[in-house]
Amino acid sequence: MRKKNIVVVGFQWGDEGKGKIVDLLAKDADIVARYQGGNNAGHTVVSGDLSLVFRLVPSGILNDKKICILGNGVVIDPMVLLEELNTLREIGINIKDRFFISYKSHIIMPYHKRLDIARERLRGAGMIGTTGRGIGPTYEDKVARLGIRVADLFDRDLLYEKIALSLKEKNYLFKNILGEEVFNPDDLIEKYLEYGTKIKEFLIDSSSYINKKLEDGLNIMLEGAQGTFLDVDHGTYPYVTSSNTVAGSALSGVGLGPTKIDEVIGITKAYTTRVGEGYFPTELKGKAGSLIRDKGEEFGSVTGRPRRCGWFDINLIKEAKRLNGATGMVITKLDVLSGLEKINICTGYMLNGSVIDHLPYSVADYKKIIPVYKEMPGWEGEISNIKSFNDLPVNSRKYILKIEELTGLPVNIISVGKERTQTITLKSIF
Template identity: 40%
Template structure:
């Protein structure tokens, strides 16, 4: 097996960056295929902390990174991130980073529109305000600007005029300043100078690497229950977050044959609004948040926390055709005398084995719990499954049995070596 997709199996923030960081050691290429700078990772490598939003994690280990067409690219956000990591000693060049030539751009007008749209919703979705949703709307409406447009001056001006013809009246209707053509054109030209050297036929290069047997790692952003079609709609992101998106998002169809590692926290968390049946409220939820350090990497927003939702995880395992699970932050539960796991939902007196799609039904869902004994001892030094206390092993076994997917990896601490990983990443 020479291809692996790492994807979030809950609502995001499962610690995917940590798992991608581990798997990068065995990879030659690491590819971002979805999301944008509205999702990020905090990584500790050799005692140094790195905060990444767009750059593939493998760059930290000298691997080649690629950002595929499926990513929504804010040019300034990428340039700022490159500047930050360069100041830390990681130099990014066109040899180490490939940008899909036809990647779609997130512009300042998209950010303004994102904030305005969120304020108009009766119940806010909880977006980051980074402009990703409106940029995706322009992509679907065939109005978007792409990186390759910046290389063609006449095309750029024509495409920009068409974009502004749509956005100017929309801005007026929302009480926003009209986008200034001259300033935006100058900004686009400056971005072109800085980023066009990184433009590459990513799909072709991945195909060539695959042919010679290179290990390719696909780094998913966000998580499957935020998928625009199959997540807890409308409290979702604007594009697909499924592992199947790795093929169109990278431009390499054979990514559809990659094995899939789903990352799940030993508990659950969610940022923003939307259904969360197993959420813990009050002091218990606050304590779990503090113990797990559950605050957004890029936004600092506190995450809602709760017990693991096995019914939801079984849904995402089916949806994403997961081959294996990585369970992160098991150590955060070390102090719990008892641990609850959600196995279904009661809605209007009726038992449901999976979360239904209706908005009102999801909001009314009451969790059905099993209670398991906690272990109340330190798991942070465990490096083999046999090192874990019996109750922790039984907890993991219950997850496997209910979801029907084997657990291939467990993390028990923030340190890079605090992993129970009996196999190499590409041997899953």
């Protein structure tokens, strides 16, 4: 029987715990490939005394003999990538013949970062809340056909020409509009040629490589960086990331055809969080939100920014299910809700006197909606070491079953703690 190929996607605004789940599932996958984003998001994996934050390398690298790939849809800061690879080597993780980069991936340049930060400053109160790592401007250059790809780092004349062309417009903006120092191509060329030399051994055509491996009988797990509602098309625009995060983009992000995918697994917390600016219908701004934030250690793994916390939102998950064609769901951080007397589930939004079961279509309507909640009884006790669904407190089981009922999606896995072992598997995904 052919092995399964799956896509793992965040169902909310990112930070759903994909790192742990990808690491957990990687034992049954031969290849783990990332298809979008850059180092503006981090996946945290905890194993014993070891806690690692992966900003670019798929967290599956911790599983011995698994192949990890950054696909063409990923934008790469070479300095960050090399730091991450050095950290892996220092802790004894072998990456030789196990880690690869698509030669079509685009490179984040210093001027992208400066442009990112300067624009946010210019927006003032209307800022998007970017991480300032140059992700958006890099994707802009990609679409504008001004981008620098990994393959360009090996030809001095070509690289210089591309940098100079990109800086024609950007230096004008820096000098005349943004009040920033301009860049000289001569100051960048040597460093990026050096980066090219250091990462050359990892380069592949991700499409031909992956398809050949699938023909040889291997299987693949595709992972993204952010969640569904940061998707530039389908998210809560304009407070979104600069790429498509949904499962469909996983295919173009590595060069794989749609007929090769068997399952799409959505990851969601047992509540909802969001980092940065943007709409958040079920946000809790009082004591309950602070309790969830502190207990769940809800702070960005890369930025350190506190996450906004709120109740579970059925509308989000139902829309994420549709957008991604999801076949199953993983619920993380159920343990964080232990000890709450009452827990709410948002089942719809009141808008202009009627209840709607979807996100508003107009930006203006986001400010008008009022969440409609179903109250569920909470539960007491520590659940982090429970291994069986039937051993969970009765009210926590009812909570999970209600989520299944309202979303129409089966729960495959429940995470009840940071460690790999703190996991309850209801149905094997592979």
